[in-house]
Amino acid sequence: MNPSPVAVNAADTNGTTMSQMQSVEKQLREMILGLEIGPGERLTERWIERRFGASRTPVRAALLRLETEGLICRDGRGWTVSPINLAELEQIAVYREAVEVAAVRLTCTLSDKSVIDDIEAMLDSCDADTPREEWHRVGMDFHIELARLSGNDFLFRAVRDAMTRLSRARWLEVRDEAALGRAWTEHHAILAAVRAGNADAAARLLSAHIIGSRDRLVTSLHNDRRGLRARGFAVVAA
Amino acid sequence: MNPSPVAVNAADTNGTTMSQMQSVEKQLREMILGLEIGPGERLTERWIERRFGASRTPVRAALLRLETEGLICRDGRGWTVSPINLAELEQIAVYREAVEVAAVRLTCTLSDKSVIDDIEAMLDSCDADTPREEWHRVGMDFHIELARLSGNDFLFRAVRDAMTRLSRARWLEVRDEAALGRAWTEHHAILAAVRAGNADAAARLLSAHIIGSRDRLVTSLHNDRRGLRARGFAVVAA
């Protein structure tokens, strides 16, 4: 994490040049989500300026946006990468349960079930050789894409934002292979219920999946609290 | 809406001076929600600078925040006050139903029911002499405060933000006195169910209330579409 005073002007997938603000926002978000900047770490606008070769105007705009995402928070005067907050993780799970269940119930009423195939293909793209990072991403995208199918933008954004907030914690989790396989199985079961148009079953399975994941996540983080703190990560107890 | 080049540095309830950014954000939000700036109207950073006597940095920060609230949106190059979008209103109602029902179910499990009294008192503070504007505010705050009781910050914020987005539309609605009384009655019925700890009943009543309100709101706006457009308000059809 050494400042390199080199302007990096990223380009989006269309090849068009992003604004400095978007560039800084994107890169900083990736550094935070990728734990290159640890939870609880202090941020100064000046450091970000030098690190990304941008001036303060786009840096501050990016910080404001990341604040609304909950990835950083004000620390009196100054900015801090949001700590991992176990109480918050539990609350998010309840929130997710509400919006994801509502979304999946909507999705079950859809006539066109073919879009389910895309999600199933995404799940099946993971096998024993797939790196953990990819499992992690697919596990998140499953929930996000499933919510997108509901057609309700607010439910979709709620799920996407909640998964973003959970992302770092899920990555920190000391997760054994069995847990990954378990999630994979549960995801498939949920999809099967959606495909059958069985809203009640899909809702029940999804709800149990979310709450179960939460419990394992919180337990895992709680047990590994010391290890995480030793790595310099701020973990706030529930 | 004439620019008056006078710096207005508002103060918050603590008497401490707000930053320019907060001041601009607050005042601009009030102008938008109060329909002093109509839905669909164009905004320029320069106009806001002059209007509030602030410079561009705080103005741009305020605009970024209001964008995440959905009150304004980018218009290519430039900003526009978000139009009233009937399709969006319908989606928000589904979103509200999900989060508010989840919140009220949590609230029903609370042991301390005395906090319910505060909300009931708020409802009862409205009578025949109360101005419409106050009825409007209390009607929104009922839902927000009920969600706050759940103790879940994400559900609370979701409800608060959704109500903010609905605010302008509800204010535009051509609402007869009977509808106001109807909402008041339904609010009381919901509170009674919560007080009795009857989560299923509370959920059912709240759900019906939200969906019923949505249908009346959308119908009202749809019928009055021409009148609203004549007032210069952009209303996007569902």
Next chain:
DNA sequence: GATACCACTTTGGGATACCAAGTTGGTATT
């Protein structure tokens, strides 16, 4: 009269200068 063209204005994006408040490190005093 219609249209192509060009100078001028306005706009948002960015860079930088300045300021007040808060830290920090060193120094003089006890």
Next chain:
DNA sequence: AATACCAACTTGGTATCCCAAAGTGGTATC
């Protein structure tokens, strides 16, 4: 050695300046 104090530095908040691009209006040409 402990402490009170002060100067220099750092930081976020703000104002201002510059720039490229998009819009605008007038004009010359056909």
